Amino acid sequence: MPLEVSTTPPEAVARSATLLAVAADPLRWRLLRLLEAGPTCVCELQRACDVPANLLSYHLRVLREADLVTASRRGRWIDYALAEDAGTRLAAALPIRAGAWEVGDRS
C-alpha cells in the first residue's frame, strides 16, 4: 500500500496555485504590500511604483479578478483597497504551513 495521503482535489490545487501566481509577480506583490497600508488611488500607486499607467491598470485588473482587491470610484479617481479576506486567502493557498515538518504526519 503506497502511503495513503488525503489528496487535494485538482480544482482546489488549481485555485490555490492560481491565487499564488497572482501574488507572485513583483509589481503585484508590491501593490498588495502598498495597499496593506490602506485604500489608495491609482495615481498614488503609480507614483510609488513608477510604471506606465496602462501596465499598472493591467495588474490591478488581475488583482481585482482574483478578488484580492476592490476598486471604488471617488470623483475623478479610483481607490483600490485590499479585500477583507485577501491575507487569509493567500495564507490558505500555501501548500504547506510554517513549522509543518514538526507536527508533520497527520495519520
Add this chain to the structure above:
Amino acid sequence: MPLEVSTTPPEAVARSATLLAVAADPLRWRLLRLLEAGPTCVCELQRACDVPANLLSYHLRVLREADLVTASRRGRWIDYALAEDAGTRLAAALPIRAGAWEVGDRS
C-alpha cells in the same frame, strides 16, 4: 507628502515573488503538499502525481534550486524531503498577512 510607507527593497521583492512563483505551479504545489507528510522517493511521488518521470524531475529540480526541498540518495532511489524552513520561508514571502486589514490604517 504622498503617504510615506517603508518601501521593500527591489531585490527582496524579487526574492519573495520568485519563491511564490515556485509554489504557484499546480504540480509543484502538489509535490510540496505530498512531502509535508514526510520524505518520499521519486517513484512514489510519480505514482501519486501521474506525470512523466522527466517532467517530475524537472519540477523537483526547481523546488531544489529554490531550497524548498532536499534530495538524498538511498541505494537506487532518491528521497526528497521538505527543507526545514520551507513553510516559514513561504509564509514570509507573502506580501500581506492574514488579518492585516484589521490593524490597517497607520495614520
Add this chain to the structure above:
DNA sequence: TGGCTGTTTCAATGCCGCTTGAAGTGTCGA
C-alpha cells in the same frame, strides 16, 4: 560484464503572461 530499474539531463517546441503603444471611457472645470 550486461541488462534492468530509477532518475536526471539535453534539445526543441508551444503556449501563456508581461510589456508596450495607441485608442477609448468617464469625470471635472473653464
Add this chain to the structure above:
DNA sequence: TCGACACTTCAAGCGGCATTGAAACAGCCA
C-alpha cells in the same frame, strides 16, 4: 461644449517557462 486629467481597454510583440521525446547517468543483480 471643449479640453484636460485619471484610468481602462485593445491589439500586437516578445520572452520565459512548462511540456515532450530522446539520450545519458547511476546503482543493483544475474
